[in-house]
Amino acid sequence: MTATDAYGPADLIISGCAALLHDDQGRIGFAEDRAVVVRAGAITAVTDSAAAAALPAAERIDAAGQLAMPGLINCHTHSPMVALRGIAEDLPVEQWFNDWIWPIESNLTARDVRLGARLACAEMIRAGVTCFADHYFAMDEVAAVVTECGLRANLGAAYFSSQGEEGRARSLDFALRHRGTADGRISTCLAPHAPYTVDDTDLAATARLAREHGLPVHIHAAENREQTESSLARTGRTPIETLDRAGLFDDGIELLIAHGTGIVERDLEVLRRARARIAVASAPKGYLKFAWDTTPVRALAELGIPVGLATDGAASNNTLDVWESMALTALVQKQTEGDPAWLTARQALHHATVQSARAVGLGDSAGALAPGRRADLILVDLSGPHTQPVHDLAATLVHSARSADVTTTIVDGRVLMRDRRLLTLDVPQTVAELGERLPELTRRAHGRRIQDYRA
Amino acid sequence: MTATDAYGPADLIISGCAALLHDDQGRIGFAEDRAVVVRAGAITAVTDSAAAAALPAAERIDAAGQLAMPGLINCHTHSPMVALRGIAEDLPVEQWFNDWIWPIESNLTARDVRLGARLACAEMIRAGVTCFADHYFAMDEVAAVVTECGLRANLGAAYFSSQGEEGRARSLDFALRHRGTADGRISTCLAPHAPYTVDDTDLAATARLAREHGLPVHIHAAENREQTESSLARTGRTPIETLDRAGLFDDGIELLIAHGTGIVERDLEVLRRARARIAVASAPKGYLKFAWDTTPVRALAELGIPVGLATDGAASNNTLDVWESMALTALVQKQTEGDPAWLTARQALHHATVQSARAVGLGDSAGALAPGRRADLILVDLSGPHTQPVHDLAATLVHSARSADVTTTIVDGRVLMRDRRLLTLDVPQTVAELGERLPELTRRAHGRRIQDYRA
Numbered sequence: 001m002t003a004t005d006a007y008g009p010a011d012l013i014i015s016g017c018a019a020l021l022h023d024d025q026g027r028i029g030f031a032e033d034r035a036v037v038v039r040a041g042a043i044t045a046v047t048d049s050a051a052a053a054a055l056p057a058a059e060r061i062d063a064a065g066q067l068a069m070p071g072l073i074n075c076h077t078h079s080p081m082v083a084l085r086g087i088a089e090d091l092p093v094e095q096w097f098n099d100w101i102w103p104i105e106s107n108l109t110a111r112d113v114r115l116g117a118r119l120a121c122a123e124m125i126r127a128g129v130t131c132f133a134d135h136y137f138a139m140d141e142v143a144a145v146v147t148e149c150g151l152r153a154n155l156g157a158a159y160f161s162s163q164g165e166e167g168r169a170r171s172l173d174f175a176l177r178h179r180g181t182a183d184g185r186i187s188t189c190l191a192p193h194a195p196y197t198v199d200d201t202d203l204a205a206t207a208r209l210a211r212e213h214g215l216p217v218h219i220h221a222a223e224n225r226e227q228t229e230s231s232l233a234r235t236g237r238t239p240i241e242t243l244d245r246a247g248l249f250d251d252g253i254e255l256l257i258a259h260g261t262g263i264v265e266r267d268l269e270v271l272r273r274a275r276a277r278i279a280v281a282s283a284p285k286g287y288l289k290f291a292w293d294t295t296p297v298r299a300l301a302e303l304g305i306p307v308g309l310a311t312d313g314a315a316s317n318n319t320l321d322v323w324e325s326m327a328l329t330a331l332v333q334k335q336t337e338g339d340p341a342w343l344t345a346r347q348a349l350h351h352a353t354v355q356s357a358r359a360v361g362l363g364d365s366a367g368a369l370a371p372g373r374r375a376d377l378i379l380v381d382l383s384g385p386h387t388q389p390v391h392d393l394a395a396t397l398v399h400s401a402r403s404a405d406v407t408t409t410i411v412d413g414r415v416l417m418r419d420r421r422l423l424t425l426d427v428p429q430t431v432a433e434l435g436e437r438l439p440e441l442t443r444r445a446h447g448r449r450i451q452d453y454r455a
Numbered sequence: 456m457t458a459t460d461a462y463g464p465a466d467l468i469i470s471g472c473a474a475l476l477h478d479d480q481g482r483i484g485f486a487e488d489r490a491v492v493v494r495a496g497a498i499t500a501v502t503d504s505a506a507a508a509a510l511p512a513a514e515r516i517d518a519a520g521q522l523a524m525p526g527l528i529n530c531h532t533h534s535p536m537v538a539l540r541g542i543a544e545d546l547p548v549e550q551w552f553n554d555w556i557w558p559i560e561s562n563l564t565a566r567d568v569r570l571g572a573r574l575a576c577a578e579m580i581r582a583g584v585t586c587f588a589d590h591y592f593a594m595d596e597v598a599a600v601v602t603e604c605g606l607r608a609n610l611g612a613a614y615f616s617s618q619g620e621e622g623r624a625r626s627l628d629f630a631l632r633h634r635g636t637a638d639g640r641i642s643t644c645l646a647p648h649a650p651y652t653v654d655d656t657d658l659a660a661t662a663r664l665a666r667e668h669g670l671p672v673h674i675h676a677a678e679n680r681e682q683t684e685s686s687l688a689r690t691g692r693t694p695i696e697t698l699d700r701a702g703l704f705d706d707g708i709e710l711l712i713a714h715g716t717g718i719v720e721r722d723l724e725v726l727r728r729a730r731a732r733i734a735v736a737s738a739p740k741g742y743l744k745f746a747w748d749t750t751p752v753r754a755l756a757e758l759g760i761p762v763g764l765a766t767d768g769a770a771s772n773n774t775l776d777v778w779e780s781m782a783l784t785a786l787v788q789k790q791t792e793g794d795p796a797w798l799t800a801r802q803a804l805h806h807a808t809v810q811s812a813r814a815v816g817l818g819d820s821a822g823a824l825a826p827g828r829r830a831d832l833i834l835v836d837l838s839g840p841h842t843q844p845v846h847d848l849a850a851t852l853v854h855s856a857r858s859a860d861v862t863t864t865i866v867d868g869r870v871l872m873r874d875r876r877l878l879t880l881d882v883p884q885t886v887a888e889l890g891e892r893l894p895e896l897t898r899r900a901h902g903r904r905i906q907d908y909r910a
Contacts, residue, residue: 082840082843083844084846085843085844085846085850085851085855086845086846086847086850086851086854086855087846087847089799089800089847089849089850089854090789090795090796090797090799090800091795091796092795092796093795119840119843120840122840123839123840123841126839126840126841127841285786287790288786288787288789288790289786289789289795289854290789290795291789291790291792291793291794291795292790314855318850318854318855319841319854319855320841321841328786331740331743331744331783332743334545334743334744334745334746335742335743335746335747337746338746339746340545340546340547340548340744340745340746341545341546341547342545343545344544344545345544345545383882383883383886384578384581384882385537385574385575385577385578385581385882385885385886386578386581386582386774386775386776388537388540388574388882388886388889389538389540389886389889389890389893390541391539391540391541391542391897392541392542392544394544395541395544395773396540396541399541399544399744399773399774400540400541400769400773400774402857402859404857404859404860405859427838427839427840427843428838430840431838431840431843431844434843434844435844438844442846
């Protein structure tokens with residue numbers, strides 16, 4: 001009995017391409033002239049093109065001259081903030097939050113979130129992102145956009161202690177209602193904002209709820225060195241120690257920490273002892289813009305903590321371009337560690353694939369082109385003059401190619417972009433509708449803000 | 456008498472676009488619905504689209520929804536090195552030079568240089584670069600490619616003292632033969648390699664020749680901190696002091712220094728006293744890759760020294776993408792200076808336009824959209840989801856847009872790329888011919904190298 005008999009025709013076969021594959025240790029390799037066979041949203045085989053030519057398939061993509069690789073994963077963003085892209089530039093983080101972002105976010109409506117998420121998803125699909133972890137407000141709207149546009153996402157409704165118990169309750173309610181929706185493409189989490197806006201009692205309650213409901217937790221922590229110093233001065237504990245003390249490092253918890261550029265030496269032992277499954281999301285562009293340190297990727301790697309790639313929101317990062325985060329991670333880490341041999345192109349691709357998948361809880365189902373994984377993949381055109389000749393595919397991908405070279409984005413076996421044309425979202429319509437909302441959304445004369453930033 | 460009567464029909468009118476313009480202090484501004492009128496390769500007017508509609512023109516480009524800005528200038532590259540893009544990665548500079556680049560360059564033929572330059576020019580035109588400063592070998596070949604492809608360039612034939620007087624003589628001969636060729640698009644310079652490969656006698660001779668023939672000088676110097684320390688240990692002088700002592704900072708000389716990341720405090724007073732017209736070319740991506748410091752842009756700005764943007768060769772930088780250099784300059788400078796308010800998006804655009812034009816000796820003829828300047832300009836599509844909405848055009852250009860958003864590249868009024876299609880170069884043909892040469896070009900078993908790198 002052949003594979004065809006066992007399964008019937010494939011839904012989709014992508015053939016003729018080079019492919020980025022992982023060996024059984026998760027190491028990056030490349031193979032030529034591969035075919036990816038997709039059935040019911042999953043990869044059922046990665047084989048050679050000649051073998052695949054004999055298989056019947058409902059749909060075929062001839063990807064000759066392109067490279068297939070796992071779709072990129074944006075491990076920490078606030079997708080609707082694309083509405084504020086470029087509105088508050090060249091500012092220290094205090095002014096950025098207190099004078100711009102938090103006053104503007106006090107105007108935010110569900111409709112703004114819907115439109116922002118649509119534009120963000122369009123940008124991400126065009127950048128080869130197949131999954132994103134979103135931490136924001138009015139998340140029902142984001143879930144609706146994920147459902148309509150076909151992306152995969154891990155979604156959490158943000159809360160502050162200033163909202164009382166209601167914020168936490170809403171975050172839990174959101175997580176329970178949406179978990180497993182959009183044909184399983186949506187996973188959810190609890191989303192306390194940060195140790196400086198969520199108090200110890202609420203963090204401890206979050207840890208209990210996470211264990212009780214089997215929900216991951218996604219939180220900003222140790223965003224910069226100043227926050228760590230301020231936390232030490234105020235409480236005698238670093239933000240990392242505060243998370244540990246609240247029970248968020250306990251066994252059975254899955255914790256995604258955004259940024260961590262303020263992780264200091266004494267935190268490393270705390271992280272080493274943690275029983276929780278911890279990952280860190282790094283968004284290096286914003287750290288450069290705010291003149292912060294960067295995520296201590298090398299120290300985290302030595303602890304076996306995965307570091308996923310992220311963009312943060314476009315209000316600080318200006319794009320949701322995970323490819324850019326990948327390249328910047330390689331560049332900035334070399335410079336920060338004073339070591340040109342550190343964070344090689346292959347390491348950068350490991351962060352972009354295996355480690356990012358683990359960070360968003362998809363370590364077994366995404367992040368690699370392998371049988372049994374979801375069919376979340378992209379095709380990259382390497383024929384442009386800026387990517388030729390190719391001496392080493394890893395270097396070409398990380399340091400020469402860019403997100404605009406992604407031609408095709410596929411999630412769960414469904415083509416969301418083909419030849420750079422979006423198939424599930426209407427950008428001009430979204431931009432026009434969002435444009436009408438901007439005067440009201442960006443009004444700051446009222447003097448309100450949703451929080452005060454004090455590191 | 457109207458403009459039409461005075462000049463006859465325009466050769467080209469680009470209309471309906473936003474435009475990046477400079478005020479009489481050279482500061483960046485933007486205007487909507489502009490038209491750029493081109494006659495005989497020069498801009499004769501920047502006016503409103505309605506006024507331009509009444510003017511007769513041989514050719515019109517409707518640029519509605521796009522932004523016109525001066526073409527980017529690559530102030531320091533070795534264009535044929537695209538052939539080595541990605542061949543030697545994640546290495547310290549000593550190994551990079553001694554084990555890879557200089558052994559391979561000992562195989563270099565004129566044909567390799569021709570093919571590499573063609574691929575490089577294709578990449579640059581697609582990245583919105585209209586002019587480049589090239590410092591390499593077999594430069595007759597590069598000049599031929601510039602002539603055929605329509606770009607503007609400042610070209611210098613590199614030499615080492617190890618070549619004896621012949622190297623310097625060939626550099627002078629090249630500069631004199633090619634100056635003003637390609638309908639004036641080629642300017643030339645003397646191109647001593649660096650103070651660590653060209654001795655004091657040859658540097659002094661270069662200074663004399665530069666003054667005698669009115670030729671600029673383009674040289675690598677103080678490429679990194681280690682070179683400065685090594686020079687101090689060997690000679691008691693920094694590389695900058697060595698240039699000064701050789702007469703290269705004297706009145707009447709125009710000097711372009713590549714990199715300068717090893718410029719130290721004591722150099723600043725030397726630079727302040729210099730009578731030469733000095734500029735520095737900064738290529739920040741390679742500095743990150745080699746884990747070097749970066750160019751001290753703030754200190755140079757305080758001295759009034761223009762810092763032009765550059766990519767260096769693709770063997771270290773992996774692209775010739777000046778847009779990427781612009782964005783990285785903004786990001787890295789903020790982080791290096793610990794100041795998010797430093798190197799604003801407008802400053803980055805000032806480096807990319809006015810300062811880069813001055814760096815390559817085109818301060819009066821390029822770098823701005825203004826009557827009397829050469830018609831070297833690009834159109835940028837800002838309708839993509841990653842560049843919407845636009846709150847501030849400067850931020851959109853520097854931090855959200857990228858070279859792939861350039862749709863149209865024009866030099867001397869001639870369209871070299873339209874709607875991302877190259878009109879003067881054949882990429883697949885060039886890649887195929889270059890591919891045939893690569894096995895021979897990249898051979899290292901012979902054990903030869905053109906130089907030894909010792910900082």
